[in-house]
Amino acid sequence: MFGWLVKRLKLQQGLRVEVGADLVRIADIGAALETFGERYLKRVFTDREVRYCTRSGTDAALGSLAARFAAKEAVMKILRPDANTDLPWTSIEVIRAESGAPDIALSGNAARLAKAAGIARFALSLSHDGDYATATALAMRFA
Amino acid sequence: MIDSQIREILKEHARLAIDLAALDDAADLYQAGMTSHASVNVMLALEGNFDVAGAERADGSLIETWTLYLTIRHCENHR
Numbered sequence: 001m002f003g004w005l006v007k008r009l010k011l012q013q014g015l016r017v018e019v020g021a022d023l024v025r026i027a028d029i030g031a032a033l034e035t036f037g038e039r040y041l042k043r044v045f046t047d048r049e050v051r052y053c054t055r056s057g058t059d060a061a062l063g064s065l066a067a068r069f070a071a072k073e074a075v076m077k078i079l080r081p082d083a084n085t086d087l088p089w090t091s092i093e094v095i096r097a098e099s100g101a102p103d104i105a106l107s108g109n110a111a112r113l114a115k116a117a118g119i120a121r122f123a124l125s126l127s128h129d130g131d132y133a134t135a136t137a138l139a140m141r142f143a
Numbered sequence: 144m145i146d147s148q149i150r151e152i153l154k155e156h157a158r159l160a161i162d163l164a165a166l167d168d169a170a171d172l173y174q175a176g177m178t179s180h181a182s183v184n185v186m187l188a189l190e191g192n193f194d195v196a197g198a199e200r201a202d203g204s205l206i207e208t209w210t211l212y213l214t215i216r217h218c219e220n221h222r
Binding site: 022024025028029032035036039040043044069073076089 | 179180181183184186187188191
């Protein structure tokens with residue numbers, strides 16, 4: 001009769017949540033763009049991220065890009081790759097879920113690391129205001 | 144020569160809070176205060192200055208200068 005409850009409790013007992021967060025100075029993004037231009041964008045962001053961030057004006061774009069960089073770093077903190085694992089910044093992509101909420105899409109080694117760690121899904125929150133942008137990522141995995 | 148060029152790039156892009164002259168060649172730049180975003184700048188500056196892409200040349204051969212190789216790898220795999 002209470003099988004579903006037992007199952008759910010077992011599920012919750014085995015569930016671990018990990019958190020990563022990062023803070024980025026928005027001006028640093030502008031300075032890097034000014035110095036390295038397209039090379040910087042291509043190295044760090046996917047085409048889809050750039051398109052989304054640049055859809056409305058330069059100031060908004062810098063804040064959005066900074067928040068995405070913070071998100072990538074927040075996820076890196078969760079994945080904790082070792083020094084021998086190549087993990088391009090573009091392998092961690094911030095996308096928009098159908099609900100409009102920001103979400104994470106992984107590819108390559110980032111996806112492999114997440115799978116190996118048993119991460120079932122991520123949740124992400126982004127914010128930028130004034131000089132700074134921040135991101136907090138949660139990863140849910142089964143221990 | 145290359146070492147001094149690398150140090151110049153670190154001075155300009157790594158935004159370290161410590162004196163670069165006192166930094167050991169094998170020092171961990173992240174421990175020395177380099178942020179992950181600054182590491183991207185350092186890597187792009189090294190690549191542009193030494194005409195390499197990542198830790199390899201455009202033809203796929205590894206760059207031969209060990210210090211440069213290590214510095215780029217350090218910035219690439221910054222975790």
